[in-house]
Amino acid sequence: MYRQLGRSSRAGSKGFSGCLALLQAWIYEYFRSLRINRDAPQIVTQGDPLARRWEGPVHGWGPSEVPRRLDHYRRLLDDFTADHVDWLPFGAHPGRAVPRSLYRGVIRIYDVAEAYDPSRTLRQFGYRQVIPDPPILPSHVSRPAVGTYKVVFGADLDHLWRSRCQLINLDAYSTPFDDT
Template sequence: MVLTADSYRVLRGWVNGLGYSLDARLIPYLELAGFGSATLTQTFDLQYDLISALVERWRPETHTFHLPCGECTITLEDVALHFGLPIDGDVITGVSVIAEPAVLCYSLLGASPDDTDSTFSKLKFTWLKANFQHLSVNATEEESVCPARVYIMHIIRGVLMPNLNNNKVHLQYLPLLADLHNVRSYSWGSAVLAMLYHELCRTTKPDAVDLGGCLVLLQLWALYRIPFLASVSHQPYVFLLVNRWSIYPGIGRLYTVLIYRLMIEQHTEEGFIWMSYRRPEIAAIIPSSSYVDSQLWCTNAPIISFNIVEWYHGDRVLQQFGYIQYIPDLPMPVGDVHGINKRGKHGQHWRVTHQIFVAVWENRMA
């Protein structure tokens, strides 16, 4: 067998850890906003070989993986149970460009990175860390809210929805965090899933070399449902050959992708766990609050995050929710908006641009 880079891609990922510990005094504000559980996602060991093998099985038409056991995918259930993010509520959307970014930053963060540039649209993580890492001993409630917003923004762009600009976070999220009491009224969970779907679809193109979106969620989904992957990947003898091959540039990583590819092909037909979270040892530690709005897990509707619109086909993977799978309807296309980006669209208000899909989401339970 001849191993080539064309046959076995090893993708890179865009992830930016928080880089500093959470001050315990901020926890009540993060809980209030619905990000309390998501803040626990601070350390992770991503296996890009496994992720690369999964991408080969992704179908952009249905947003599902095609495995020997059948169709399956990451769902709103996975987002809700792993991160505790709200999945019901208004879509995550807004304008492409903030009219007065410095004013917005002073209003909601109490500081601005550069008053001389009136058109900046992103905040560097290094600036956020330098200005908000340490909370004063006698910090008031008003002084605590600002670093709480910063922490949420870092989680959003660094872990939950990272993209190519993984050292910066877009200001578009800041207006949504203005009132922490209102933050949980947005469907953050569906936005995280939309971003991941978007990146998986983009990465199916043969020239793609990196992958954004919530890769932590993607890897957890695979390891929970195909536990053989987890058990084997932690046994050193499996990768002795990989170390041996590594003397040839690039071959070691490609061989690891081959191992995961073979494991997925050979062990999913009978070893796939459709309802992995119902195992007693797992169900016992999941709080009941994570099941709020679980009726949405099976829905068939568009999921949205600013410019991104992807279709969520919960009806195609009913076995993951404990139901009998019927023959699903044809996948719902979103047309030209699939894969749309922000380049050259500075005046866009995405709620207006995607108003048809926003309306369908708002009537998802009708």
């Protein structure tokens, strides 16, 4: 999904492929005003994926309502402010509850490698966001054929892959978030 979001954000992109259920669940967790079934109980059985909270039919929107629904969501997005975001949907310090989410390294499957650095999104882990280190940028990018692209990363990504991962020292990045 991470790679597909990158591809779909490029100029000329006409669609998105990937795990849309994961993207939808993420949107529903962080943006309350976009949630479906807001009044339904959000109970998840121990061991079930959190995305199950958002299962079920959407009441009040039939197929003929799609244009009205699209306008509705466009208006919501146009009026969005930081107050419309639930910055901590999983509690005050989810990173400490699930430490594996706070590693810096490479997500790799087959020939795809993506750098992962949650210090760029500390606020969603319950910490004050600071200016993060620069992202790892490719050393070479080319488009060998229409609809394809090739990205080559240099030594930075190789080093991260060889070291597998590094746990992030949260104290070095920020202080715990405090609403007061």
